[in-house]
Amino acid sequence: MTAPASKPRSLRLRLVLALVAASCLLWGSVGWWRLQRLEHELNAMLDERLVASAHMVASIAQQLQPHGRDGLPVPAGLEPTLQTVIGRDGVACEVSLVRSEVDMLPIARTAGAPEHASLAATGFGQATKGGKLWRTYVLQEGGLRVATADRLDLRAQMARETWIALAWPFALALAGVALLSWWITTHGLRPLQRLRRELQQQPTGSTDALTAGSDTQELGPVVDALNQLLTRTHALMEHERRWSADAAHELRTPLTAIKTHVQVAQLALARGGQDGTCHQALEQTQQGIAQMQHMMEQLLELARLEAEGTPERERGLTCGAVLLQTLEQAIAQSRAHAGQACAEVALHCRPQADDAAWEAACVALPAPLLAAALTNVLNNALEHHHGDAPVTVALQLAAPTAQTPFGQLAITVRDQGPGMSQQDCERALQRFWRKSGQSPGSGLGLTITDRIMHSGGGSLQLAPAQPGLQVQLRLPLVAPIEGH
Incomplete structure (x- = not known):
């Protein structure tokens, strides 16, 4: 069973939550520090109030009690006056007369x-x-002693009320930050919404560039990348369309020929098949099937090469003596393909094969792909070659340059056939191109070779020769992989 698809995450919600969390962290830290300071200042202020109340009561008591120092009785009416003065603002007070070092007489006290x-x-x-x-x-001035007091639980209640009074505005401000962040992110993400709508409205196969969001600094590179992707996708679709049309056109000819030969064989069998027509038609049918099979193999090879996305060095290298062995293998395969009447192939190697320079030579192609490229070129050379002179194959190691710091491998194949003009050489690398409609082959060999050369960083060059055609394969040499 496939796992259910996870619900997509909202970028807007994540941005809002991040902003709210950041605001809570910053404001909460500042608020906590400020409230701690405020509580300390509140206690200091209340302590100052106790001190001020004590001094005020002492001053009043000395004015109303002139005989307090002699220990005389308190005159009537003093205590109510003291209670009225000091019993407000939540401060309690007690006033005593110092009669001796150990004896004190309270003369007034608030309720x-x-x-x-x-x-x-x-x-x-x-x-x-x-x-x-x-x-x-407690304050003592002469023979008068004044004590002021307030309750600590009332102080704590005042601190809590201060916290609550500040918490409500903080909560309201946080809610405002959340709503404002939601609106800002919604407005800020509108270019993404416009880009989504433009993508949804983009017709299939359209080459029009996307414009929504291109004027936004953060979204512009994304739009450019999307436009490049759409361009590559359109080019790939167009390439596949042409490839399918060309393949269908090229396959129609051998299929029509096979169908015709089968009908001829059927008619010959219906007449008794004694004149050899049936046998000849079946042979031609077999040739048509072989030709179509070869074309299908070429098409599959070309499709595989054009879809290949593996970096060259990850596919493998061909180094040293394996290069020469690959060339000899390609020559043997081409001669076997051409049959008994094929021309000779003369191989020239500069420097010589036993030279130490060949041991360090490496190209960024695996041996099978290099052999396939060489085989296609040699097949064409042997097929169109005329005369007694051999087909020549020359290998040469070129000196390093700025573009090829490790040097270059050049493989030149020269035949003595009818050759091609410069215009034909330029068109010969197009798929399915043939010099004439009666020319054998599928018109894909040189296209495949050119694609193989490009995958290894090299090139394929065709040039008219007098007589014949000269084909040169160039591959840059690379540093060998350690332990290769």
């Missing part, structure tokens, strides 16, 4: 204030009343 808070050491401290912690401050 709910921790008892005996003024007995603690001067400065800041903590006291407990009713299970609640209080922050206290």
